[in-house]
Amino acid sequence: xxxxTQMEGPVTLSEEAxxxxxxxxxxxxxxxxxxxxxxxxxGLQLLLKATKADDKGSNKGFEAxxxxxxxxxxxxxxxxxVSDSAVYFxxxxxxxxxxxxxxxxxxxxxxx
Amino acid sequence: xxxxxxxxxxxxxxxxxxxxxxxxxxSGHATLYWYQQILGQGPKLLIxxxxxxxxxxxxxxxxxxSAERLKGVDSTLKIQPAKLEDSAVYLCASSPTxxxxxxxxxxxxxxxxx
Numbered sequence: 163x164x165x166x167t168q169m170e171g172p173v174t175l176s177e178e179a180x181x182x183x184x185x186x187x188x189x190x191x192x193x194x195x196x197x198x199x200x201x202x203x204x205g206l207q208l209l210l211k212a213t214k215a216d217d218k219g220s221n222k223g224f225e226a227x228x229x230x231x232x233x234x235x236x237x238x239x240x241x242x243x244v245s246d247s248a249v250y251f252x253x254x255x256x257x258x259x260x261x262x263x264x265x266x267x268x269x270x271x272x273x274x
Numbered sequence: 275x276x277x278x279x280x281x282x283x284x285x286x287x288x289x290x291x292x293x294x295x296x297x298x299x300x301s302g303h304a305t306l307y308w309y310q311q312i313l314g315q316g317p318k319l320l321i322x323x324x325x326x327x328x329x330x331x332x333x334x335x336x337x338x339x340s341a342e343r344l345k346g347v348d349s350t351l352k353i354q355p356a357k358l359e360d361s362a363v364y365l366c367a368s369s370p371t372x373x374x375x376x377x378x379x380x381x382x383x384x385x386x387x388x
Contacts, residue, residue: 166316194374205278205379206317206365213374251316255375259329262307262375264316 164189168252168265175242175272183237183268185226185252193256195219195228195235198264200249209237209250242272276300278380280366286386292354295383299347299368305329306343307377308351309365317365323349356387 169184187193197209197219210219215230224239235252252265279298287293299306305324309317320339322330325346334341338357343349353360363384367377 196375203381205381206367206377207379208376211376253316253375259322259324260373260375261319261322261330262377264318266314266316 164254164256164263166252166254166263166265169268172269177244177272177274178241181239181242183250185235187233187254189254189256191256193254196253197226197237198251198253244272244274247272278366278368278378280380280383282383284384287356288388289358290355293356295351295364297349297366300378303368304371305369306349307367308341311363311365358387361385361387
């Protein structure tokens with residue numbers, strides 16, 4: 163079946179540091195890939211997505227590239243801010259009903 | 275545009291009691307999902323509705339969990355009787371037809387079973 167493995171947290175960075183959160187997946191066919199974010203006290207929300215190989219999703223300074231050869235979708239940001247502190251979930255969508263499968267989440271804390 | 279509404283936000287019950295959660299999806303969204311998120315884990319799909327029909331309930335513990343979506347709009351998730359391991363956040367999400375995994379989530383209902 164489909165599965166997502168993402169970097170164990172927590173991750174603690176200083177403001178303006180470079181961020182990478184690793185995500186790899188196992189899936190049949192050609193899934194779509196997503197990063198969702200959960201800010202403190204809020205619901206999950208879509209951060210970015212990519213629907214086919216070599217696509218790059220981007221939003222709010224975050225980027226991730228769909229790498230089929232390495233089955234990866236790593237999340238990056240060049241300069242994090244305190245407001246980026248949240249839990250980040252990698253996910254894939256596949257199958258006839260586009261079922262969304264999530265990784266375990268990575269807690270990011272950014273200190274001023 | 276109003277988001278996905280869920281209630282109650284918090285519920286504490288004792289094991290073997292029953293509980294119900296309610297969800298009102300975004301207007302016009304045909305697909306509704308219930309996810310269970312246990313602390314330290316990613317959300318796990320319990321049930322997916324397309325309008326008022328069930329698309330996927332393969333991971334729903336049907337001996338104690340039930341869900342319905344009357345008239346293809348609001349939905350209720352019930353647990354009876356609750357077990358300690360049901361302590362989790364229950365997330366409702368909705369999406370328009372053909373969204374390919376782009377879901378809109380509510381804030382969740384946190385259940386604590388004592």
